[in-house]
Amino acid sequence: MFKSKIAITVLAAVLCVGLMISVPTFAAKSLTIKGSTTVLPIAQSCAEAFMDMHSDVNISVQGGGSGVGIASLIDGTCDIADASRPIKDKELVKAKENGVQAYENVVALDGIAVIVHPSNPVDGLSIEQIKKIYTGEISNWNEVGGKNMKITVISRDSASGTFETFNELALDKEKVRADALLQASNQAVAQAVSRTPGAIGYVGLGYLSSSVKGVDVDGVEPTKENVVNGSYNLARKLFMYTNGAPAGVVKAFIDFVLSEKGQELVEKAGYVPLI
Amino acid sequence: MHRIRERIYKVLFTLLAFASLLFLVGITLTLFIEGLPVFKEVGFFDFVLGKSWYPTYEPPDFGILPLILGSLWVTAGAVLFCVPVGVGSALFINELAGKRLKAVLKPIIEILAGIPSIVYGFFGIVVIAPFIQRLLNLPVGLTAFTGSLMLGIMATPTVCSISEDALSFVPRSFREASLAVGANRWQTLTRVVFPASASGISTSIILGMSRAVGETMTVLMVTGGAAVIPHTLFQPVRPMTSTIAAEMGEAVMGSTHYHSLFAIGLILFFITLIFNVIAELVSRRFRKKLGLGR
Numbered sequence: 001m002f003k004s005k006i007a008i009t010v011l012a013a014v015l016c017v018g019l020m021i022s023v024p025t026f027a028a029k030s031l032t033i034k035g036s037t038t039v040l041p042i043a044q045s046c047a048e049a050f051m052d053m054h055s056d057v058n059i060s061v062q063g064g065g066s067g068v069g070i071a072s073l074i075d076g077t078c079d080i081a082d083a084s085r086p087i088k089d090k091e092l093v094k095a096k097e098n099g100v101q102a103y104e105n106v107v108a109l110d111g112i113a114v115i116v117h118p119s120n121p122v123d124g125l126s127i128e129q130i131k132k133i134y135t136g137e138i139s140n141w142n143e144v145g146g147k148n149m150k151i152t153v154i155s156r157d158s159a160s161g162t163f164e165t166f167n168e169l170a171l172d173k174e175k176v177r178a179d180a181l182l183q184a185s186n187q188a189v190a191q192a193v194s195r196t197p198g199a200i201g202y203v204g205l206g207y208l209s210s211s212v213k214g215v216d217v218d219g220v221e222p223t224k225e226n227v228v229n230g231s232y233n234l235a236r237k238l239f240m241y242t243n244g245a246p247a248g249v250v251k252a253f254i255d256f257v258l259s260e261k262g263q264e265l266v267e268k269a270g271y272v273p274l275i
Numbered sequence: 276m277h278r279i280r281e282r283i284y285k286v287l288f289t290l291l292a293f294a295s296l297l298f299l300v301g302i303t304l305t306l307f308i309e310g311l312p313v314f315k316e317v318g319f320f321d322f323v324l325g326k327s328w329y330p331t332y333e334p335p336d337f338g339i340l341p342l343i344l345g346s347l348w349v350t351a352g353a354v355l356f357c358v359p360v361g362v363g364s365a366l367f368i369n370e371l372a373g374k375r376l377k378a379v380l381k382p383i384i385e386i387l388a389g390i391p392s393i394v395y396g397f398f399g400i401v402v403i404a405p406f407i408q409r410l411l412n413l414p415v416g417l418t419a420f421t422g423s424l425m426l427g428i429m430a431t432p433t434v435c436s437i438s439e440d441a442l443s444f445v446p447r448s449f450r451e452a453s454l455a456v457g458a459n460r461w462q463t464l465t466r467v468v469f470p471a472s473a474s475g476i477s478t479s480i481i482l483g484m485s486r487a488v489g490e491t492m493t494v495l496m497v498t499g500g501a502a503v504i505p506h507t508l509f510q511p512v513r514p515m516t517s518t519i520a521a522e523m524g525e526a527v528m529g530s531t532h533y534h535s536l537f538a539i540g541l542i543l544f545f546i547t548l549i550f551n552v553i554a555e556l557v558s559r560r561f562r563k564k565l566g567l568g569r
Binding site: 063064065066067068071088090091094150152157158159160163164173175178179180181182183184188191192195196198199 | 327328329330331332333341400404405408414415416417495496499500501502503510511513517520521522524525526527528529530532
């Protein structure tokens with residue numbers, strides 16, 4: 001008798017799990033946003049504000065990276081793909097094969113700040129110097145007007161959107177020196193730079209803090225104003241890709257992100273608003 | 276009626292028992308299906324022995340030798356740390372500690388095993404890395420050595436508790452015989468108990484190594500992540516696991532880069548498989564030697 005009770009319990013548990021998997025969750029309207037961790041804070045805060053206004057909409061926001069977001073848009077597992085880089089030709093081809101038309105919505109601007117340890121006397125670098133440092137041509141701070149100290153180059157993982165943008169804007173797609181430290185997130189780069197006197201790194205403008213020093217690039221200070229007026233050279237657009245021109249609840253959400261309220265949230269998240 | 280019910284249960288539980296086999300087959304198949312294309316696209320030797328890892332450049336380089344060596348260096352360093360500490364504490368617990376001390380020490384060491392690896396990572400970044408950097412006057416504290424130290428601490432409970440089991444399996448009669456012929460405690464320990472449990476201790480070390488080589492989060496956080504062939508323990512390295520973890524999220528699905536990450540997983544899988552097979556063989560020998568037919 002005891003044995004059969006256990007068996008029934010197990011059976012019930014198996015059935016319950018089965019039911020949970022097979023029954024879809026019902027919500028009036030649900031929206032899945034996935035992709036770049038750079039865009040994540042924007043998507044997150046906008047989704048929260050949007051759900052406060054529309055209680056019948058349920059938005060789930062996930063990270064994973066630009067590549068993951070776009071791949072999910074292509075295979076139909078998300079409605080909006082966050083990306084910190086434009087979609088690639090390869091991905092466009094794949095989207096077409098799956099009958100998905102990736103539609104680009106620019107939602108914010110982001111500047112990349114080049115950072116050094118606060119004790120480093122170097123205040124400004126040209127893009128040419130940054131390139132030489134990252135490709136290994138310059139390896140001591142005294143070659144760019146600093147102390148006699150070895151430069152420790154810190155970069156993002158070569159698959160991240162921030163790296164791709166930096167690589168295009170600053171390095172002309174040349175290879176970063178092989179012994180550069182590769183960190184997995186903006187915070188990790190800032191963290192490593194703040195603890196390493198000879199380090200150089202780069203992060204999104206929103207990750208500038210007092211623990212690191214942002215240097216001028218080509219004589220222009222890394223500030224939001226300079227990104228908006230176009231004088232700062234290490235800046236990029238942030239995207240939310242949708243399948244076709246946004247419609248319905250997707251349109252409502254994108255419109256909200258682009259609205260004054262949404263752009264305020266963009267600024268709060270540490271990025272540069274479009275307006 | 277009763278017999279039918281019994282048969283249903285039997286089928287049900289057989290299925291559950293085979294579930295893990297199913298998972299193993301599924302995981303292995305996925306690794307092979309997603310990983311093998313790389314060997315065709317890049318070539319097996321160019322992949323495994325290639326010296327540069329630039330997966331996203333045009334043209335890309337898919338050489339994982341720096342990553343394999345990164346993993347092996349960090350693991351070797353971890354062994355240097357966890358073997359003396361783990362085996363040493365096992366010897367202490369088994370041979371010297373009184374019952375009460377043993378009752379306190381063993382659980383404490385096992386708690387180490389329960390600390391999430393990301394917590395080890397935080398500890399490594401915030402405490403150990405700056406300390407090592409200042410102590411050795413290095414340009415940066417995120418090095419293979421930092422990773423080794425963290426992994427060594429993580430693998431210590433594995434090494435300690437399996438070694439301790441091995442020591443306690445040595446039959447009492449062995450010790451009594453040794454002491455009876457006039458050997459002192461040290462001689463008994465080094466000449467009798469230790470050799471008798473040597474293969475059990477080796478097993479513990481190998482299992483500790485496979486724990487270390489597969490660890491991901493901690494090494495991602497503390498080893499710096501530079502994909503170069505390491506020449507010393509005190510430079511940044513990029514182990515295989517952290518490469519997969521850091522790049523999987525951004526790799527374009529279906530690209531060579533994507534497949535190469537699976538192939539790295541496949542190679543890692545074989546490395547730990549070899550470790551585990553060796554551990555199993557060694558421990559079998561050990562049981563035979565002591566006449567424990569378990």
